[in-house]
Amino acid sequence: MPHLQRRELIQGSVALAAIAALHASRAYAFPTRPGEEVVKWLDQLPPNPVPEVIKNQIVWEDLDSWVTPNDKFFSIAHFNRPIIDAGTWKLEIAGLVKKPMALTLADIKARPREEVTFTIECSGNTGLPFFNGGIGNARWAGTPLAPILKEAGVLDSGIEVVFWGTDEGEIKRADEVTFKQNFARSMSLADAMDPKNILCYEMNGTSLPADNGFPLRLIAPGWYGIANAKWLKRIEVRDQRFESRFMGRDYVTVREEDHNGETVWAETSVGRARLKSAPARVTHIGSDYRIVGAAWGAPIDRVEVKIDDGPWMPATVDGTEEAEFAWKMWSLDWPKPSAGEHTVTSRAIDKSGNIQPAMSDPWIAKKHTYWESNGQVTRRIQVS
Numbered sequence: 001m002p003h004l005q006r007r008e009l010i011q012g013s014v015a016l017a018a019i020a021a022l023h024a025s026r027a028y029a030f031p032t033r034p035g036e037e038v039v040k041w042l043d044q045l046p047p048n049p050v051p052e053v054i055k056n057q058i059v060w061e062d063l064d065s066w067v068t069p070n071d072k073f074f075s076i077a078h079f080n081r082p083i084i085d086a087g088t089w090k091l092e093i094a095g096l097v098k099k100p101m102a103l104t105l106a107d108i109k110a111r112p113r114e115e116v117t118f119t120i121e122c123s124g125n126t127g128l129p130f131f132n133g134g135i136g137n138a139r140w141a142g143t144p145l146a147p148i149l150k151e152a153g154v155l156d157s158g159i160e161v162v163f164w165g166t167d168e169g170e171i172k173r174a175d176e177v178t179f180k181q182n183f184a185r186s187m188s189l190a191d192a193m194d195p196k197n198i199l200c201y202e203m204n205g206t207s208l209p210a211d212n213g214f215p216l217r218l219i220a221p222g223w224y225g226i227a228n229a230k231w232l233k234r235i236e237v238r239d240q241r242f243e244s245r246f247m248g249r250d251y252v253t254v255r256e257e258d259h260n261g262e263t264v265w266a267e268t269s270v271g272r273a274r275l276k277s278a279p280a281r282v283t284h285i286g287s288d289y290r291i292v293g294a295a296w297g298a299p300i301d302r303v304e305v306k307i308d309d310g311p312w313m314p315a316t317v318d319g320t321e322e323a324e325f326a327w328k329m330w331s332l333d334w335p336k337p338s339a340g341e342h343t344v345t346s347r348a349i350d351k352s353g354n355i356q357p358a359m360s361d362p363w364i365a366k367k368h369t370y371w372e373s374n375g376q377v378t379r380r381i382q383v384s
Helices: 013-026 105-109 146-152 245-249
Strands: 037-039 090-095 101-104 114-121 135-144 160-172 178-188 198-203 217-219 232-238 252-259 262-269 276-285 288-296 300-307 328-335 340-350 377-383
Touching: 037 377, 090 146, 101 105, 101 146, 105 135, 105 198, 135 146, 146 232, 178 245, 276 340, 276 377, 288 300, 288 340, 300 328
Parallel strands: 090 232
Antiparallel strands: 037 276, 090 101, 114 135, 135 198, 160 178, 160 232, 198 217, 252 262, 276 288, 288 328, 300 340, 340 377
């Protein structure tokens, strides 16, 4: 089977059809065994109290493909979920630019097409009792953002790029001031000009679903989901750092730092994804069990698994699918475990030697918000 580069400009209907067929044949690559049965985790999630905000969490025991199908992909809406007419929709490029632009969807689709496979995770995933399925892997396609900003001509005073969504809601501040606001997130100009960023109109070979940002969203590989703004309507260049509910209040990680014996509280806006892994499911054929999971957030070197209070054991990382910003699947054979309840914990190690921290490690233990929760995940299982 031919190897495709992960980020490739694709031109021509024949090439597109061939690549779509190739993707379809590979979409379900996954470390499975014929005849295996899935064992449900004991620690199932309680009911989701905000189904209008969080939709379609991935069910880890059902995970059976490297690419997450569109109908199983999670979505989060901080305000409303807008219904947008693509025929009248336009994307504004405005602010501190020499040449403001208003691009139709046809204008954007006429530009060079680029595709990237990227695993998006909500930064709060596994940080709330009812939320551990805010993650999915998809093939996103669109046009690079940087050439559009270059064409618009960013002025020398421009330092920040704000991505405004069509979704809107009411904000009530502590001082009782209430106002309407659209969702917005920003990046520095240097980050926005990263050639990997695309204005995305396609997900797994079809138009973006309404819940996942139709008709256009930002895809910023390597960043948490909050940065990948959906339902885009305006991209604005500014000369000051941008602050909003989703930059400086809700999506902020607060940690204790030790400055020569003095405790200092540091607040940082959630941005790039962090190294993480999770056990996905346990299967068995007779008395032979297997643990399967995923690792993401950094170039993965290896994954280790611990059962109960035993030693860390090396898992096998599946190499069937390779993409720079996509999760890697791993598995560990667990032959003839003893009957009863067991715990399963995984940790990922990246190619720089960084180890996914335990929940008791200072980096996690001294964190006072659930955002950016990348501590080791432990699940409970019952063996018959």
